[in-house]
Amino acid sequence: MDDIAAVRKILSEGRVVAITGAGVSQESGIPTFRGVGGLWEKYPPEDFATPDGLMRVYKHDLPRLTQFVRDFYLALTEATPNRAHFGLAKMEEDNILSGIITQNIDDLHARAGSKKVMELHGNAFRLRCMRCAKKKMFSIVEIRRLLDHASSGPSKLKMVKMITHFFKKCDCGSRMRIDIVLFSEPLPSDVWQEAWQSIEEAKTVLLVGTSGVVYPAASLPVHAKELKKKIIEVNLERSDLSDLVDHVLLGKAGEILDQLTS
Ligand code: OAD
Numbered sequence: 150m151d152d153i154a155a156v157r158k159i160l161s162e163g164r165v166v167a168i169t170g171a172g173v174s175q176e177s178g179i180p181t182f183r184g185v186g187g188l189w190e191k192y193p194p195e196d197f198a199t200p201d202g203l204m205r206v207y208k209h210d211l212p213r214l215t216q217f218v219r220d221f222y223l224a225l226t227e228a229t230p231n232r233a234h235f236g237l238a239k240m241e242e243d244n245i246l247s248g249i250i251t252q253n254i255d256d257l258h259a260r261a262g263s264k265k266v267m268e269l270h271g272n273a274f275r276l277r278c279m280r281c282a283k284k285k286m287f288s289i290v291e292i293r294r295l296l297d298h299a300s301s302g303p304s305k306l307k308m309v310k311m312i313t314h315f316f317k318k319c320d321c322g323s324r325m326r327i328d329i330v331l332f333s334e335p336l337p338s339d340v341w342q343e344a345w346q347s348i349e350e351a352k353t354v355l356l357v358g359t360s361g362v363v364y365p366a367a368s369l370p371v372h373a374k375e376l377k378k379k380i381i382e383v384n385l386e387r388s389d390l391s392d393l394v395d396h397v398l399l400g401k402a403g404e405i406l407d408q409l410t411s
Contacts, residue, residue: 153408156381156396160245160409164352167237168369169251169258172358172384176403177228179255183360192217199332207312215308218315219296225255225273226289226296233357234261236406241265247351250344252359252366254329267344269336269366271329276315280323287327336365348372353379358402361390370394 171181181187182194189198196202197217206214230238238261240246248265249258254273258266271277274292276285299311316324330336348354354373361367370390373380380394383405391397398405 152396152398153405156398157409159353159379159381159396160240160355162352163245163247164350165240165246165355166347166351166353167240167246167249167355167357168359168366169237169249169253169357170359170361170366171253172360173233173237173251173402174228174231174253174255174257175358176231176233176401177255177257179224179228179257181358181360183362188221191220194332200334203331211305211308211312215299215311218312219300222273222292222296226293228255228257230257230261232403233406234258234263236403236410237357238262239410246355248347250347250366250369252363267340267347269330269340269344271327271337273327273329275328276317276325277328278319278321278323278325281319281321283319283321283325284328285317285325341365344369345372348378349376351378353381356380356382356384356388356390356394357406358384359388359390361388 171179175181182189196206203214234257237246237249237258241263248267249263250267250269251258252270254268254270256272256274274287274289276287277283295311295314299307315327319325348369351373354370356370361370367390370380370393374393381396381398382388382391382394383398383400383402385401386399387397
């Protein structure tokens, strides 16, 4: 039996939980974080993915921060779900998949129709109040309007206005911020507990497009291994997690999910 057929058979037994990373959205045009052309190559995470770093860039290099926000959100607002997102949504509809634990903040699993999505690192289209924790979605149209406005003439006022719009006032009087997890920040504990429990209840864990180098997310497949769950990996290349898994399917996530679900 070839690998695809063997994996299809395992998946057909159900109780599958997927753990996804940036590679699942690469075919939607969103750059991954690591590797050639990755986001961190152009924008070092110590400056652009930590609270202190972002504050430093805001104070000392506002044009660069504006450029980062534009690059980052342009890719997110232009992207649409690809075959990998739709394949996972279909698996859930067919009662094979019980949920997706994602490190992605691009909202593409939900937009592909997936119902149970556990967002470990938050969602770039959501704001969260820093005091009362109330949440509010930010529409693609609204974000595009902001980006277009800031690029219509590079004045300092326009840049500040664009950035501060991401810190809208909440009804409670406090400020909101983008609901994503930066380095050094804790993961949302309710999502983390739900993810942990999903792994415990799963029969099979399907890793799609993650390098497996960022913890605590990468401890989930390690825990699955300890519990003797079957683990399947879909990736362009072998990752830090490949030695743990039962089957490695090398190739583009869209193509492989198509083969697994058609
Ligand atoms: P990475 O950028 O670290 O890894 C992306 C993985 O996807 C790599 O293993 C690639 O080989 C693989 N890949 C790329 N294109 C693919 C494709 N078309 N099909 C299949 N696989 C593909 O992204 P993550 O593992 O998601 O966290 O990174 C984890 C976390 O690190 C992110 O959530 C982010 C980042 O720093 C925070 O910002 C907190």
